[in-house]
Amino acid sequence: MELKKLLFSLVVGCSCFSVTNYIEAQTNPINPTEAATNFNIFTSGDAIAIRTETEGSWAVGGDFTLDGTINIFGGVNYYNQDTQPTALVVAGKINYNSGQLQILQNNYVKIGDLSTSSIFEVDQNNVATNTRITALGGNFDSTPRIALATQQTSNSIAENPQVDFSSAFIEFISISDYLGTLPTNTTWTASEYNYGKLWIDLIPNETNIINLTVAEFNALSEIKFNNQVPSTDAPFIINITDSANGNEVIIDSWPNIVGSPLSYAPYILINFPDITSTITYTGGAQIYGTIYAPEARFNNRSNFNIDGQIIVEMFEQNSGEVHPYIFDSTIDIPDDSTPEEICDGIDNNGDGVVDEGFADTDGDGVADCVDNCVDTYNPDQIDEDNNGIGDTCEVQEPEEICDGIDNNGDGVVDEGFADTDGDGVADCVDNCVDTYNPDQIDEDNNGIGDTCEVQEPEEICDGIDNNGDGVVDEGFADTDGDGVADCVDNCVDTYNPDQLDVDGNGIGDACEVQELEWFCDGLDNDGDGLIDEGYTDTDGDGVADCIDNCLETFNPDQLDENNNYIGDVCEGAFEGAGRAAHSLEVYPLPFKGILNLKYTSNIDANATIEIFNIQGNLLKRIENSINKSANIIKVDLTDAVIGNQVLFVRLTTTEGVIYKKVISN
Structure with missing residues (x-):
């Protein structure tokens, strides 16, 4: 039977024990382990059981992890009218890693959080039998498990023993x-x-x-x-x-x-x-x-x-x-003598008198250190506005504050506060601090008095109608007469009122020189008879690095008989007895942000992964260890790739170099 999660309410006041208040002065000897109530093992946090045996009971204030084979028994505490003593109390949940925990001697268990557990009161044939507890979703014979030597109901397992660990x-x-x-x-x-x-x-x-x-x-x-x-x-x-x-x-x-x-x-x-x-x-x-x-x-x-x-x-x-050899002696913790009375409104020494020996100027029974009217008799200490001053001695006249209101009712507003322009309005509320304007007129209600407000904004050359006259950037040069001032025109000398700029490079399409050779891809894009001119060619063989199958070895013919993207000239450097299979698969294609590199190797090696754009620029380099089994390396190109781009991946190990062409989305 599977039981849903039930949290223990760990409260004081159970029949288990009463915790000594050590903060107070001690007058009796104390057993240091008394609060453990005869549990052999008592923790405030988690416990891990891996092997062998404990002949005494456990109380675990956190989670209990089962990670091996172990026996627990020797319970002495009975809870909730149980007929058997409890050998294991777990305030948290059970983590089922491996093995079996056997609860012997007909002892019970209590589990506070059953969200990870399934409880079985019957076996696979639906016959009542000794209780078993497995990981959530398991069956009667599942392992790891907790096996009891008796029958215990799910309700009994979930019942709160009220052990106050804290x-x-x-x-x-x-x-x-x-x-x-x-x-x-x-x-x-x-x-x-x-x-x-x-x-x-x-x-x-x-x-x-x-x-x-x-x-x-x-x-x-x-x-x-x-x-x-x-x-x-x-x-x-x-x-x-x-x-x-x-x-x-x-x-x-x-x-x-x-x-x-x-x-x-x-x-x-x-x-x-x-x-x-x-x-x-x-x-x-x-x-x-x-x-x-x-x-x-x-x-x-x-x-x-x-x-x-x-x-x-x-x-x-x-x-x-x-x-279970339970500690069976007491420790004498001496009385630190009667606590000292301090002036704080509390009977610190417990003699029934508060703050005795401290000054009480007005004789009202309240010491000066806590009296809210030191010089005025007020034993009731009433303070309706909670400002720390007793009503009996509080001056009720309100204080004038700078807010445009006559707070103290003397007929004068904001007296005593600065008035720089002398217009009778204090600076804190004056809408023209440096300009005399007692009427405070502000027709547009923008908080600036009309007397000191600049009314007409200046037009500046920024593509915006700053002064609100319906014309943009009037008075500024417009060389090509297309209605767009030179300061914001993306083709100053070419008429292009639409300002089209498809590639977003700040140069209008109308005046942009369209060069064709912009990709490093083994093609003569601009038709000048040269391929990939201007791109790096490390080995000087006339083949740019971005597509060269032997980057550091001269091989203008690019021969690659086995079509593994490694030129025959440099592939021999990695051949020999026991050479490992070496392959690379990249996906998804096209990719967006994250590119997965799935490689296969029969040796352990260090790999260098390099990502180039079509112009041959290195976007990212990663040093990574690889092992013999197939693995996947995730490469995050979120910040390096924008829009649709053709990219090249180069994987270099002691087995050789592999190139792959990919495209981003």
């Missing part, structure tokens, strides 16, 4: 930033550290912090705990302190944790507070503990497993397995 990641980022500010408070065995061994002494009943750079972390071969192991009362935080400046961070030597790390993996957290790019885990040892990088992408490309939660912006599962 609020959760606001909290994660705040906690990550806070942890990143904490100084190292642990000690270790210095003699062993020099050999890449971090043998560390934990502080009992305290959050233990160590700050390392990526280079320092990669230099470690092992981590061992001397006196006690991490526990719920003594969690261990590793801050990776590099900012990376947008570059990818490679962790290729994850240190081995000595002892029984599975027992204390829930109490280890690796925090990346300053990484906002990509973290790629490629090798070293197995990871024990939570990956906490709420502003970074994390690529799992190591063959080792990860035993812990993954809280990241984006996630790629491409190797190894992920096991």
Whole structure:
């Protein structure tokens, strides 16, 4: 059954969790991953699943891409009165690239955007069976697909689990930033550290912090705990302190944790507070503990497993397995003391009194910094015109502005403003600023007073009747007497009142010299006994380059026995054992703007493509790599070709040169 797109409405207030408001002062210890609600993998953005297995559930705040074979199970959260827990929540859509995702242990899935998916509750024989989800338009047996180990209805898949990714990641980022500010408070065995061994002494009943750079972390071969192991009362935080400046961070030597790390993996957290790019885990040892990088992408490309939660912006599962060792300790975030009261009309310190301790000159209970009448008692602060001045103390007299109106009602208009010509009309509204005209007469209503307006425009020689007398360019020379002044006549000495100029070159047809030899095409267009005179002939063989089948080799006879447009004289330079087939087809003909060049070659080569007009001028040159299979190269001649033109295409490779004649439309 195919279900149309259904968008999740991600809202706060579901039964999943309540996000802590980190902006307020904290008085209780906080579990840094609590907002992930026991999901093993929790992302604010996209996730990519390529291979192996995760034994814990996923919550993906963006799109989920299936690009291989992978198993997901271990759901613990029940939504919308479901009978089974959910192993995969996707707020966006599913991208089906390849492979199969198996949802095991009778777990459910939730997909917010089903626009790319088809859901099947029955098999190809219309028999009820375990649910499958394929790419839109697929069938029950299509791959790639999501295969459930139980029956789940389409309505259940589309139901909104109300996971608030946005609020959760606001909290994660705040906690990550806070942890990143904490100084190292642990000690270790210095003699062993020099050999890449971090043998560390934990502080009992305290959050233990160590700050390392990526280079320092990669230099470690092992981590061992001397006196006690991490526990719920003594969690261990590793801050990776590099900012990376947008570059990818490679962790290729994850240190081995000595002892029984599975027992204390829930109490280890690796925090990346300053990484906002990509973290790629490629090798070293197995990871024990939570990956906490709420502003970074994390690529799992190591063959080792990860035993812990993954809280990241984006996630790629491409190797190894992920096991659900959920972080199970709290971090003491100290109370920063009571917030300071500032003068802003708000009870900042929450003591029920606003702006206490600040001056209140008029004693109305409103501090001067926010009082709209500092010297006048007005506890109601009424300000009907919203100009920031309370009605109680506002002077009501309107201000005179320069607009030709008596704004303040004193019987004088625009007093105090400049009046350059002294005519009693302020410059801002005077239609003749420098000319005395108290009556402001303007008969044509063009905004210029009649007193200062120039009434008659001057006729100029431009082919236009400037002064509106019905005659164009009167008084200017007209040598040939055709009624067109010399300044705009396209045949000054030849009578041509119609001014015809078919080729648009600015010279009238009546006086234009018609030369016939204007094409480079191998013909004697002007009948003077010479062919293509004036055009370039690189090899000096009497055949212009535009039609020469051996451009740089003397061959006046132009012999070409195999008719492949390459002269026999120069074709031999490319012959020999293993010479590749070489052909060129151009289309459409005629073309308009875009010309397609379809070539065939049995070798990889560099090609030079040149487009000439019929005058032999180079319009465009392109350097392009070609491979053995037939390919099409698009040449954009939109800006180089205007109207119908005959053009020549020259393709040059190590196999030889091919010419083609084309015409534009």
